[in-house]
Amino acid sequence: MTEMASLLEAFERAAAASPLVRFVDVALRGLGQVMFQDNPLTGLFFLLAIIWGAVSTGQPFVAICGVLALVVSTGTALVVGVDRTAWRAGLYGFNGVLTGLALATFLTPGPMLVVFVVLGAAMSVIATLATQRWLAGHGIPGLTFPFVATSWLFLLASHGFAGVSGAGLPAGAVTAPAVMVATDPLHVVDFVSGVALSISQVFLKDSLVAALLFLAGLAVSSIPAALLAVAGALIAVIVAHLAGAESELVTGGLLGFSPVLTAVALGCVFARPAPRNLSYAAFATIVTVIAQVALNAALAPVALPALTMPFVLITWLFLMAWPAEKH
Amino acid sequence: MTEMASLLEAFERAAAASPLVRFVDVALRGLGQVMFQDNPLTGLFFLLAIIWGAVSTGQPFVAICGVLALVVSTGTALVVGVDRTAWRAGLYGFNGVLTGLALATFLTPGPMLVVFVVLGAAMSVIATLATQRWLAGHGIPGLTFPFVATSWLFLLASHGFAGVSGAGLPAGAVTAPAVMVATDPLHVVDFVSGVALSISQVFLKDSLVAALLFLAGLAVSSIPAALLAVAGALIAVIVAHLAGAESELVTGGLLGFSPVLTAVALGCVFARPAPRNLSYAAFATIVTVIAQVALNAALAPVALPALTMPFVLITWLFLMAWPAEKH
Amino acid sequence: MTEMASLLEAFERAAAASPLVRFVDVALRGLGQVMFQDNPLTGLFFLLAIIWGAVSTGQPFVAICGVLALVVSTGTALVVGVDRTAWRAGLYGFNGVLTGLALATFLTPGPMLVVFVVLGAAMSVIATLATQRWLAGHGIPGLTFPFVATSWLFLLASHGFAGVSGAGLPAGAVTAPAVMVATDPLHVVDFVSGVALSISQVFLKDSLVAALLFLAGLAVSSIPAALLAVAGALIAVIVAHLAGAESELVTGGLLGFSPVLTAVALGCVFARPAPRNLSYAAFATIVTVIAQVALNAALAPVALPALTMPFVLITWLFLMAWPAEKH
Numbered sequence: 001m002t003e004m005a006s007l008l009e010a011f012e013r014a015a016a017a018s019p020l021v022r023f024v025d026v027a028l029r030g031l032g033q034v035m036f037q038d039n040p041l042t043g044l045f046f047l048l049a050i051i052w053g054a055v056s057t058g059q060p061f062v063a064i065c066g067v068l069a070l071v072v073s074t075g076t077a078l079v080v081g082v083d084r085t086a087w088r089a090g091l092y093g094f095n096g097v098l099t100g101l102a103l104a105t106f107l108t109p110g111p112m113l114v115v116f117v118v119l120g121a122a123m124s125v126i127a128t129l130a131t132q133r134w135l136a137g138h139g140i141p142g143l144t145f146p147f148v149a150t151s152w153l154f155l156l157a158s159h160g161f162a163g164v165s166g167a168g169l170p171a172g173a174v175t176a177p178a179v180m181v182a183t184d185p186l187h188v189v190d191f192v193s194g195v196a197l198s199i200s201q202v203f204l205k206d207s208l209v210a211a212l213l214f215l216a217g218l219a220v221s222s223i224p225a226a227l228l229a230v231a232g233a234l235i236a237v238i239v240a241h242l243a244g245a246e247s248e249l250v251t252g253g254l255l256g257f258s259p260v261l262t263a264v265a266l267g268c269v270f271a272r273p274a275p276r277n278l279s280y281a282a283f284a285t286i287v288t289v290i291a292q293v294a295l296n297a298a299l300a301p302v303a304l305p306a307l308t309m310p311f312v313l314i315t316w317l318f319l320m321a322w323p324a325e326k327h
Numbered sequence: 328m329t330e331m332a333s334l335l336e337a338f339e340r341a342a343a344a345s346p347l348v349r350f351v352d353v354a355l356r357g358l359g360q361v362m363f364q365d366n367p368l369t370g371l372f373f374l375l376a377i378i379w380g381a382v383s384t385g386q387p388f389v390a391i392c393g394v395l396a397l398v399v400s401t402g403t404a405l406v407v408g409v410d411r412t413a414w415r416a417g418l419y420g421f422n423g424v425l426t427g428l429a430l431a432t433f434l435t436p437g438p439m440l441v442v443f444v445v446l447g448a449a450m451s452v453i454a455t456l457a458t459q460r461w462l463a464g465h466g467i468p469g470l471t472f473p474f475v476a477t478s479w480l481f482l483l484a485s486h487g488f489a490g491v492s493g494a495g496l497p498a499g500a501v502t503a504p505a506v507m508v509a510t511d512p513l514h515v516v517d518f519v520s521g522v523a524l525s526i527s528q529v530f531l532k533d534s535l536v537a538a539l540l541f542l543a544g545l546a547v548s549s550i551p552a553a554l555l556a557v558a559g560a561l562i563a564v565i566v567a568h569l570a571g572a573e574s575e576l577v578t579g580g581l582l583g584f585s586p587v588l589t590a591v592a593l594g595c596v597f598a599r600p601a602p603r604n605l606s607y608a609a610f611a612t613i614v615t616v617i618a619q620v621a622l623n624a625a626l627a628p629v630a631l632p633a634l635t636m637p638f639v640l641i642t643w644l645f646l647m648a649w650p651a652e653k654h
Numbered sequence: 655m656t657e658m659a660s661l662l663e664a665f666e667r668a669a670a671a672s673p674l675v676r677f678v679d680v681a682l683r684g685l686g687q688v689m690f691q692d693n694p695l696t697g698l699f700f701l702l703a704i705i706w707g708a709v710s711t712g713q714p715f716v717a718i719c720g721v722l723a724l725v726v727s728t729g730t731a732l733v734v735g736v737d738r739t740a741w742r743a744g745l746y747g748f749n750g751v752l753t754g755l756a757l758a759t760f761l762t763p764g765p766m767l768v769v770f771v772v773l774g775a776a777m778s779v780i781a782t783l784a785t786q787r788w789l790a791g792h793g794i795p796g797l798t799f800p801f802v803a804t805s806w807l808f809l810l811a812s813h814g815f816a817g818v819s820g821a822g823l824p825a826g827a828v829t830a831p832a833v834m835v836a837t838d839p840l841h842v843v844d845f846v847s848g849v850a851l852s853i854s855q856v857f858l859k860d861s862l863v864a865a866l867l868f869l870a871g872l873a874v875s876s877i878p879a880a881l882l883a884v885a886g887a888l889i890a891v892i893v894a895h896l897a898g899a900e901s902e903l904v905t906g907g908l909l910g911f912s913p914v915l916t917a918v919a920l921g922c923v924f925a926r927p928a929p930r931n932l933s934y935a936a937f938a939t940i941v942t943v944i945a946q947v948a949l950n951a952a953l954a955p956v957a958l959p960a961l962t963m964p965f966v967l968i969t970w971l972f973l974m975a976w977p978a979e980k981h
Binding site for chain 3: 622
């Protein structure tokens with residue numbers, strides 16, 4: 001770990017000397033902040049995971065749109081003139097990169113998609129500033145709300161613009177009881193898949209290798225964060241399976257990415273990982289699974305994916321409910 | 328009334344001596360707080376009404392789930408460590424018991440329902456704390472918003488979990504003009520039924536006897552509250568009928584339970600029942616009827632009942648609009 | 655312009671002498687405030703535009719309902735007892751008149767419509783006060799949110815009341831990709847129509863003459879506001895057309911009325927029209943076009959028109975994000 005520390009120090013010196021290296025540093029930290037890590041090495045791992053996840057499924061443009069959005073949002077924050085310390089920590093990048101990944105995942109490639117990604121990335125910075133200002137008096141962070149709000153706006157708009165097609169969006173339908181075949185038994189391989197993909201789906205990726213790269217990126221910055229991510233994924237898969245969720249959703253990690261974020265956020269980011277706090281985080285993680293299924297149902301009529309809104313809502317609730325002296 | 332006062336005093340002495348009696352006292356006050364009464368005797372009447380309403384319609388498990396949720400939420404608040412004065416007044420119980428009643432009313436009985444009721448009751452406490460913190464700066468109370476938010480979350484989730492069936496939920500449908508047969512004339516018996524059931528539906532109960540027990544419970548604590556509950560129900564039935572609402576909804580009390588709560592809240596809980604305040608409360612009650620019909624329509628696509636959200640929204644609006652010096 | 659100034663001065667003297675003239679003065683200012691102008695002459699032009707727009711399309715009752723709502727909301731504010739300076743500036747009239755116009759536009763004429771207009775106009779004052787109080791700590795204005803909230807409530811309620819029919823409302827449908835024929839080329843006449851109607855649709859009017867009267871009313875009070883209204887309409891028509899929006903919506907001004915308001919609000923009302931601020935306003939205007947299309951899609955299942963909510967949402971976001979020292 002001493003080698004890594006000296007490596008990071010050398011990189012920091014280079015960044016201090018060159019605005020371009022600084023920009024790369026901040027962009028990488030922006031990637032890391034998707035999972036709350038202010039660490040460029042974490043960001044590098046996450047970048048590799050995104051590229052792998054996109055290329056291995058034949059969708060390189062998804063990674064390109066993600067990187068484009070990361071650059072645009074990090075740059076927009078500079079132009080708008082945000083607080084420099086927060087900017088350097090990557091806090092104006094993570095909503096941008098997620099917006100770029102989401103738009104490229106659900107919309108069909110084309111020139112309008114690129115325009116949408118650029119506008120969406122810039123908009124994510126405005127949304128981040130507005131959310132911060134809105135929540136300032138309540139003492140809670142914006143989390144990925146700016147990403148969700150911006151992405152919903154642009155994804156919904158795709159229904160009214162011929163220049164862009166939301167072919168990847170869920171089909172609109174009135175909310176109805178899910179038609180489920182008998183829940184499959186959860187074989188070990190499905191179980192492992194569900195846990196791993198719950199982690200990679202935080203970045204809308206469906207890949208075991210990507211999941212391992214994400215975990216590695218977390219671990220180089222914070223071992224507790226990596227452990228809590230795995231714990232969150234485990235809880236999600238077990239709870240969702242026991243409650244009788246659709247097997248495909250469980251093993252695809254589609255009910256687990258929000259719980260992973262809740263577990264990390266409440267387990268070690270906004271509180272010390274003490275036993276009492278961990279019980280609280282575990283309860284919040286279980287409720288996040290329920291919220292994920294609930295939002296999937298609530299959004300069916302408007303043909304939108306829930307994205308990480310379940311994580312945002314439940315983490316806000318549990319942070320607001322937390323007596324200040326207990327942190 | 329002196330006898331009742333000395334009875335309540337004796338009970339208070341017993342509660343001070345025994346933690347178990349104290350817990351029962353607080354749980355009963357939690358029941359009373361559904362209609363803003365910090366009074367264990369009111370709670371006892373309400374408990375009898377709930378049991379009667381459940382048993383007489385062959386659904387004893389609804390009452391059991393309500394009591395279970397009341398105990399779990401009151402206990403959760405102890406564990407989390409809330410303000411003791413507020414806890415003793417039952418302010419951490421009323422959202423819990425309503426959540427338990429709602430889940431048991433709309434979901435099919437089974438082991439998962441019990442799990443949902445326990446989780447939902449605990450979650451209602453977190454939601455209560457978060458709502459209080461959120462609204463603190465605005466000087467308005469949380470009302471039954473934590474109940475509505477928690478219940479919507481769990482009811483929506485039932486669509487994605489095979490372990491629990493939302494057979495009692497309204498069927499999902501896009502919002503459309505209601506198909507109405509000619510509005511029936513409002514016979515006296517329908518009128519009385521509509522008024523009475525508007526009161527019992529506050530607790531999701533459809534029973535004349537229960538309505539009388541609820542009214543008696545209110546009256547032993549506050550005569551003005553009981554009168555305002557009846558006045559709210561009268562306004563709701565008359566307004567809804569004149570505007571041409573579906574007769575079945577009117578006479579079943581399904582458009583009246585929110586107006587009943589608005590009338591009591593604005594008429595004598597958050598303001599003195601002076602003439603000017605009563606006019607203001609009457610206008611708010613009329614708007615609550617409109618809001619109930621509006622939310623029923625708005626929630627049709629997501630297959631959710633409006634619960635008491637119309638009361639919450641309109642009472643919030645009218646409390647926020649009220650110049651402080653007028654209270 | 656000196657003549658106009660002396661005319662306005664004479665009118666102000668008359669208003670100071672007679673409560674009735676004062677009321678007319680305040681009502682006209684309320685009309686002007688729909689486009690942020692505290693000027694009775696502007697209001698007079700807007701009134702003529704509304705009357706022309708309604709009469710020329712054979713719907714005089716729409717204008718009548720608008721004026722009725724303007725009088726009721728201005729009067730309600732007096733009865734409730736609002737701040738007198740804000741009242742005199744017409745700040746309790748613009749949400750009322752818009753509510754009256756919207757209800758009369760989307761609901762079928764009849765006695766219940768009149769009742770709805772009166773109740774809605776009074777409710778818009780309560781909603782205005784509540785919104786002000788809610789946003790006080792955040793330092794942003796309520797804009798037309800009270801109009802949107804009140805109108806949505808009453809329009810939704812029309813689905814459950816036989817006494818009023820929402821025949822003019824969009825049909826409910828799950829959100830789905832718009833079925834579009836090949837986008838028509840944008841001929842000059844369509845382009846001009848789209849720009850003009852984007853302005854008249856701020857008042858839910860579909861008329862070239864009305865558009866010119868609205869522009870004239872703006873110009874007598876503020877040349878920058880008039881120019882920005884045209885600029886906002888131009889941006890909306892160009893952006894919507896390039897992105898492939900349905901031609902009928904573009905040329906009918908139905909995607910442009912919210913962007914017009916955003917352009918005026920951010921371009922010269924809440925900031926000086928300096929180059930940096932104008933770039934910011936232009937970006938916000940583009941995003942408002944996207945938000946208009948997005949909200950149209952999101953509201954399809956509940957059969958509601960978006961009204962000016964896209965303007966409200968995006969202007970709030972951009973005002974919140976704006977560092978205070980930049981205004």
